[in-house]
Amino acid sequence: MTEQPPVRTTTPRQVRPEGAPANTGIRQVRPKTEGWQQAKDETGRPLLQFASPKRGKPPVHLADLTYDERVATLKKLGLPGFRAKQLEKHYFTHYTSDAADMTDLPASGREELVAGMLPPLLTEVRRLETDRGDTIKFLWKLHDGALVESVLMRYPGRITLCVSSQAGCGMNCPFCATGQAGLTRNMSAAEIIEQIVRANALIAAGGLGGKKSSDHSLDRVSNIVFMGMGEPLANYARVMQAVRVMVDKEHGLGMSARGITVSTVGLVPAIKKLADEDIPVTFALSLHAPDDHLRDELIPVNSRWKVDEALDAARAYFDKTGRRVSIEYALIKDMNDHAWRADLLAEKLNARGRGWVHVNPIPLNPTPGSIWTASEVPVQNEFVRRLNDAGIPTTLRDTRGKEIDGACGQLVATEEDEAAAEATPVG
Template identity: 85%
Template sequence: MTDTPPVRTTRPRQVRPATEGWSQKKDAEGRPLLQFASPKRGKPPVHLADMTPAERVAKVTELGLPGFRAKQIAAHYFSRYTSDPAAMTDLPAAGREELVGGLLPPLLTEVRRLQTDGGDTIKFLWKLHDGALVESVLMRYPGRITLCVSSQAGCGMNCPFCATGQAGLTRNMSAAEIVDQIVRANAVIAAGELGGKKSTDHSLERVSNIVFMGMGEPLANYARVMQAVRVMVAKQPEGLGMSARGITVSTVGLVPAITKLANEDIPVTFALSLHAPDDTLRDELIPVNSRWKVDEALDAARGYFERTGRRVSIEYALIKDMNDHGWRADLLAEKLNARGRGWVHVNPIPLNPTPGSIWTASDRDVQNEFVRRLNAAGIPTTLRDTRGKEIDGACGQLVATADDERAAAGA
């Protein structure tokens, strides 16, 4: 008779979050510094998209012209994607440039654009009026065109795995600077500069979907983001005429602002960037978790569903040996199911490494097992397609580099 050898169990490898090639800003107690308030800088010029329709009429009247001219200018901007006075021949020639310049001052200067995916993905680098740099990413998919927009120059949430937050928050963007990213993208599409669509694709040739997943934490710039959203959903010619359901507003978990968003009565898609179901890891991975814990963020997300009836997305960047363990998938499923069924969808995203980073995406079999466990627990889960990695245009990769700064200096 032989003894059965003992079964050896190995603990899963646990990598702790740490920055690479840069140092997190810390407070006096040594905790990662969070920047909620925008640093004081010169404000961008007030633009048509910053105003309500009534304010636009008042502005035109103040310039000595009939109020209906405001709607004409709005039609050119929101429907024909132009700010060029020469194209607005329905306006009187006398004083036209002054009128248009007063309502449509230049906001974004294109510094460069990079294309990949056979021309179906374009990353834009924009310079703002004060020299701040932001990026947006335009992507064609079958049946839709998505634009990933920035809402802040830089970001104050200080997450160690995200390139955008490395330099901290430069400033909030205005509502019009957010909207102008869409108008400029629509002009590019109208000019045929985005990869061609298939003959079976009968979607409109303009941006149909917006994701607030570019630079910045959208809910830390709440008022301007919501003004931009109102302009997006306003019917043409007063706005872009987009569907609120095609607009995704994401957050790392600013709980009071999530509750406020739920009460806006604008049924945008809401996404919570969770990235860890346990506070021990999330405190390190997402510094704002020191303010509002995992359960508080999930309760607020569930509250959004209850208030709007809109299913919530949970974003989860899968990072090798850090947050991709099977037990974390099980814990996530347990926490989501404890708050009911049918209210949530999980989007795991293979991490997009930043230049020079040793952080990397989970192995494919680990990704598949993470997804399998969630689906088996009854949580609808889809591994998300990542676009633009070759041009550093994927989630978490948007950052103004030294090369960008040099290019902007000559723009």
């Protein structure tokens, strides 16, 4: 009988992330949820929700329609098409949906016309201020009781509004408060636009503090960032209708496309679609890790489209539009802020050419005792230095609204918010 060789038992080899130096003793914290249970699919992977759950749709609003559709709707009501321009001027220029302000419309049937074309969409539940009145967070209640937030910020020379595009979010990123409850529903184009109109009304009434005498910018929202609740490219059609209304100089808000930033965690097919829109918005990719080993855990959609696929799509956006891409990168202590990751990020970006990208690291908003906390200042500075030294323009981003939970990744309805919303009637 032939003697069999002894069976060797081995300890599974720990896989080192691509680009990571060996045996450095660098501390590596793994992503995990804290205080909530991450939803998983039948395979045990974090659940991704791309489709909006079925709920009652919001009423159709002027901003949901193209100009031709607005005219056609009015004609069906037996009214002349030119009333569309009158309604547009009141809503997009004077920021009002109040029929009493619209004295150029016939008194007979005015209330019904305005109620039908400009139905109420957002009910303000709460308003919190910080930064000496230069930052305001709004909590809005939608027609079906869903809650969303937006954040208004005055900077020297510009006013920025961070808008929500979904109630909740289906991307299930473990470090983002918004994704904890999953996706409630997509927002309509008009619900997105209404956040801007209501902000403009507040600004026009003097409700946003602190404009300096040397600041000659207009008193209205000049910059939009789709970085509130939701994954914008998962609500693609409605977000793009809202963007078209924003940039329409004749029948909309007349904003500059260059002042509008559309962000995504990496929905590659939608990034390619955005590049074909011929609307030169700023595109931002929320990357947060340059290696798939970490990003698979940090950004669950990375299981569908890997880092290199997302970066290739971002580069293609630049090639098609000529608009420099922003890379958003939340710096999290001992998790994704290692110097070697800065080097790997620079290597991947430079491999796709020069001059096409700008990196915006932002210190994560700290929570006492949590693994999710901001990188230490020397680590932040080293991360930025390495990118800049590699020829990648990099700017550490200012954080606004931390005190009112209005900063990046903090937008979520609390129990206190929900109690306030319960006591607030819609309308």
